[in-house]
Amino acid sequence: MEPGLASRGALPAAPPLPRWLTRHSLSPCLKIRNHIYSMPSPTYKVPSVTKCQASLATNYIRETSEVVDLDWENLGFGLVETDFMYVAKCGPDGNFSKGEVLPFGPIAVSPSAGVLNYGQGLFEGLKAYRKTDGSILLFRPEENATRMITGAERMCMPAPTVEQFVDAVKQTVLANKRWVPPTGKGSLYIRPLLMGSGAVLGLAPAPEYTFMIFVSPVGNYFKEGLSPINLIVEDKFHRASPGGTGGVKTIGNYASVLKAQKIAKSKGYSDVLYLDAVHDKYLEEVSSCNIFVVKDNVISTPAIKGTILPGITRKSIIEVAQSKGFKVEERLVSVDELLNADEVFCTGTAVVVSPVGSITYLGKRVEYGNQGVGVVSQQLYKSLTSLQMGLVEDFMDWTVQLN
Numbered sequence: 001m002e003p004g005l006a007s008r009g010a011l012p013a014a015p016p017l018p019r020w021l022t023r024h025s026l027s028p029c030l031k032i033r034n035h036i037y038s039m040p041s042p043t044y045k046v047p048s049v050t051k052c053q054a055s056l057a058t059n060y061i062r063e064t065s066e067v068v069d070l071d072w073e074n075l076g077f078g079l080v081e082t083d084f085m086y087v088a089k090c091g092p093d094g095n096f097s098k099g100e101v102l103p104f105g106p107i108a109v110s111p112s113a114g115v116l117n118y119g120q121g122l123f124e125g126l127k128a129y130r131k132t133d134g135s136i137l138l139f140r141p142e143e144n145a146t147r148m149i150t151g152a153e154r155m156c157m158p159a160p161t162v163e164q165f166v167d168a169v170k171q172t173v174l175a176n177k178r179w180v181p182p183t184g185k186g187s188l189y190i191r192p193l194l195m196g197s198g199a200v201l202g203l204a205p206a207p208e209y210t211f212m213i214f215v216s217p218v219g220n221y222f223k224e225g226l227s228p229i230n231l232i233v234e235d236k237f238h239r240a241s242p243g244g245t246g247g248v249k250t251i252g253n254y255a256s257v258l259k260a261q262k263i264a265k266s267k268g269y270s271d272v273l274y275l276d277a278v279h280d281k282y283l284e285e286v287s288s289c290n291i292f293v294v295k296d297n298v299i300s301t302p303a304i305k306g307t308i309l310p311g312i313t314r315k316s317i318i319e320v321a322q323s324k325g326f327k328v329e330e331r332l333v334s335v336d337e338l339l340n341a342d343e344v345f346c347t348g349t350a351v352v353v354s355p356v357g358s359i360t361y362l363g364k365r366v367e368y369g370n371q372g373v374g375v376v377s378q379q380l381y382k383s384l385t386s387l388q389m390g391l392v393e394d395f396m397d398w399t400v401q402l403n
Ligand code: COI
Pocket: 124, 125, 126, 254, 288, 348, 349, 350, 351
């Protein structure tokens, strides 16, 4: 076997550092577990710490200021690099190592990694909010852990246990706690990744997996902010098909929607609403969020049937709506119903609840509530976000308090 190429089961040896990394050799350059490198980026904020275990990270952050000095009023949904990320590895025994909290930075993977060649990868998204007393709340992190386990099974990957996942999220958030926006200014978006990092050539599951988490402070997902978004119903592309991977959070699902999204945005729409690939008349989801229609105070949303992502915000909105006495139906929802709805809204971790102001289908535009925010959407948004931000008592027992 060639030196540096791992046999199935062994960790791949570190490739030599590329020139663009060694260029920075005057600054501390980190070699981690033989094959992940991190280096200070131009905006890097923790120059004096090169590597730290979770406990060291916890000590370190005690010495830093409580909240970073950012322009919190103008946060959008773009990456803001923070201090630390979390990394854990899993070899062929299927067990993840005790992970490490490391300085945020680039990683190196083999060009032959399963994730790069065959898309063996999943991601998750969840948020941490700062309460008015300064403490930090996570929202239903065990739901993301469970969804990652389901997705990993579909993508032939081992997954961290629910405990490992939740513990890793907590460590990552605490290490980056000064990046959690002040109450009401946004949230810390948490992005767990699971990928086949081991080298493969023939089509096969990778021999090694990496579970990582990075975070970024975020504000509103859509540039419209909390104003209603304008969707176009896609009549050419589909997001998922029966038997495919539409129901799990695999990275390829998100690459596959970029084309239609790009076309829609070039025409001034906010995003694309997909229909089912079999009948072309039932709603599935928007590129990155679930869809709800409201008619006569009955809330309907497409049922989870393999092609739709089981959104955690979707599930939470259904439960909040039911707790408020709304009738919620999970079933096939047709385009006709959409066009005749009183209100339409989307849900997702990134968007939370986003009211829809108009839908365009085959050239016909239908507007809802005079472009205003519908009363049901408004009520559900308020109820859910108050819970997430700890502004009301957590009667659902959904939040996990840190520090
Ligand atoms: C999320 O809401 O977490 C998503 O997956 C959307 C993402 C594409 C930003």
